[in-house]
Structure formats: C-alpha cells, structure tokens
Amino acid sequence: MTTTSEEHVRPAHVVRDAYGALAAVVGPLGDEESWLPTDCTGWAVRDLVFHLLGDARRALVALHTPAARPPDRDAVSYWRDWTPDPVGAAHGRRSNRVAASMFLDFRQLRELYLETAAATVAAATATEPGRRVSTQGHVLTAGDLMTTLGVEATVHHLDLTxxxxxxxxxxxxxxxxxxxxxxxxxxxxxxxxxxxxHYARAATGRVPLTDSERDALGADAERVPLFS
Structure with a gap:
C-alpha cells in the first residue's frame, strides 16, 4: 500500500516539502528539457511550469486574503469542484500555452517560478493554519489551503517528470x-x-483503470477521476 509515513505533518511543511521537491526538478532544467512532454495533455514542461507559477501566485494572494465568513470548503471538499470539464480544460490548455510562449528564454520562466514558489513557502510558514482565507470564491482555513497546494504540487510533480x-x-x-x-x-x-x-495517477485519470481495478472499486469506479 502506501510507501510514505502516516505521521501527522503540519500543513506548512507539506507545502514546504512539496514545493521543495518540485524546485529540485525545475532548477536544473534547460531550454531543451523544457520542450519535453508531460502527463498534462498538450503541455510541454515549460507549459506546466507556467501553470505551477500561477498556482504559486494564487497561493500568495490567498494567504494574504483574510476572510470574515466561515469556511465552506476543507482540504478534501475543495476538490469536489474540480471534476472533468472537457471544454473548460481545452480552453485552459490553449490559454496556458499562449501565455507560456511569451517567455522566449526558459531560464526567465524557471527563475520566476523558483522565486515565487520560495515566497509561497515563506508565506505559508508565517501564516497561522487556523486563519480563514479566500481563494477561487471559497473560504478555507489556511491549513486546509496549504494541504490543497501540496496535493496539487505533488500530482503535477508526477506529471512533470x-x-x-x-x-x-x-x-x-x-x-x-x-x-x-x-x-x-x-x-x-x-x-x-x-x-x-500510482494512486495519484489512477484516481485523477492520468492512467486508465484495469478491469480488475474496476472490479475491486465496485460502484466507486464510476466516480474516477475523483478530481482532475
């Protein structure tokens, strides 16, 4: 089953570790590697790095956007909004590729991502996890937001490599x-x-379920991907 520790990890440390692992991948990349494919349909490495830059920027804004009303999402229910949307996904792929293409030198994009990701980690470390924050029309505790950031970074780490x-x-x-x-x-x-x-990739639709896996999941197989 799982290959990782079940020990509780502070949300800020999830962001720190997930973003640090991504930085270790992105940091050495040059222009040639930036054109390699990823597991995100239609995106090369540079396109996904631009998307990751957007995630880090959104995180910085959210961590500095306090909310007065109670949370309406947590670290799990946040993902229930992110179900497959073929039209929206196609539009997102195109707009992301166009925007990423504005960086003629991949090193500029790489360094911008690395410094923004580092700033996000610093902001997460300095934020009380119980603080209520706003992002994408929802309110979460900062700790739950941090967990979602670590989850997205980890899934995209698998895409990137x-x-x-x-x-x-x-x-x-x-x-x-x-x-x-x-x-x-x-x-x-x-x-x-x-x-x-494999759980990360199969449950998010990166790899198809086999017949035996569908049998084991039963009715839940129809709910996969659980988020995309």
Missing part, C-alpha cells in the same frame, strides 16, 4: 497528503495495493 527519468520524485509528505485527500473523496481507504504514485 514523465519524460525526466532521472529527476527526483515527489516529497513523501506530499504523497501522504494526496493519499489522504483521495481516500477522503472516495470516503474510504482505496481497496487496492496501489503505491502512492
């Missing part, structure tokens, strides 16, 4: 957060002996 076989893998804390989130969406521990990495 499909054509980078020597790149370091995701952080164990990030993989643990992904498993906990997916189990929460499934409403039970997954009844399959999946590694954390």
């Amino acid at each position: 499909v054509a980078l076989p020597t790149a370091p893998g995701p952080a164990p804390a990030g993989l643990t957060a992904v498993r906990a989130t997916l189990d929460g969406l499934l409403r039970r521990p997954v009844p399959l002996a999946w590694s954390d990495e």
Whole structure:
C-alpha cells in the first residue's frame, strides 16, 4: 500500500516539502528539457511550469486574503469542484500555452517560478493554519489551503517528470497528503495495493483503470477521476 509515513505533518511543511521537491526538478532544467512532454495533455514542461507559477501566485494572494465568513470548503471538499470539464480544460490548455510562449528564454520562466514558489513557502510558514482565507470564491482555513497546494504540487510533480527519468520524485509528505485527500473523496481507504504514485495517477485519470481495478472499486469506479 502506501510507501510514505502516516505521521501527522503540519500543513506548512507539506507545502514546504512539496514545493521543495518540485524546485529540485525545475532548477536544473534547460531550454531543451523544457520542450519535453508531460502527463498534462498538450503541455510541454515549460507549459506546466507556467501553470505551477500561477498556482504559486494564487497561493500568495490567498494567504494574504483574510476572510470574515466561515469556511465552506476543507482540504478534501475543495476538490469536489474540480471534476472533468472537457471544454473548460481545452480552453485552459490553449490559454496556458499562449501565455507560456511569451517567455522566449526558459531560464526567465524557471527563475520566476523558483522565486515565487520560495515566497509561497515563506508565506505559508508565517501564516497561522487556523486563519480563514479566500481563494477561487471559497473560504478555507489556511491549513486546509496549504494541504490543497501540496496535493496539487505533488500530482503535477508526477506529471512533470514523465519524460525526466532521472529527476527526483515527489516529497513523501506530499504523497501522504494526496493519499489522504483521495481516500477522503472516495470516503474510504482505496481497496487496492496501489503505491502512492500510482494512486495519484489512477484516481485523477492520468492512467486508465484495469478491469480488475474496476472490479475491486465496485460502484466507486464510476466516480474516477475523483478530481482532475
């Protein structure tokens, strides 16, 4: 089953570790590697790095946007809004590629991402996890927001490295957060002996379920991907 520790990890440390692991992948990349494919349909490495830059920027804004009303999402229910949307996904892919193409030198994008990600980690470390914050029309505690950031970074880490076989893998804390989130969406521990990495990819639609996996999941197989 899981290859990671079940020990509780502070949300800020999930962000720190997940973003740090991604930085270890992105930091050494040059222009040639930036054109390699990823596991995100239609995106090369540089396109996904631009998307990750947007995630880090959104996180910085959210961590500095206090909310007065009670939370309406937590670290699990946040993902229930992110169900497959083929039209929206196609539009997002195109707009992201166009925007990423404005960086003629990948090094500029790489350095902007690395410094923004580092600022996000610093902001998360300095934020009380119980503070209420706003993002994408919802209110979460800062701790739950941090967990969602670590989950997204970890899933995209797996996307980013499909054509980078020597790149370091995701952080164990990030993989643990992904498993906990997916189990929460499934409403039970997954009844399959999946590694954390395979669980992340299969439950988000990166790889198709086999017939035996569908049988083991039963009716829950129809709910996969749990988020995209």
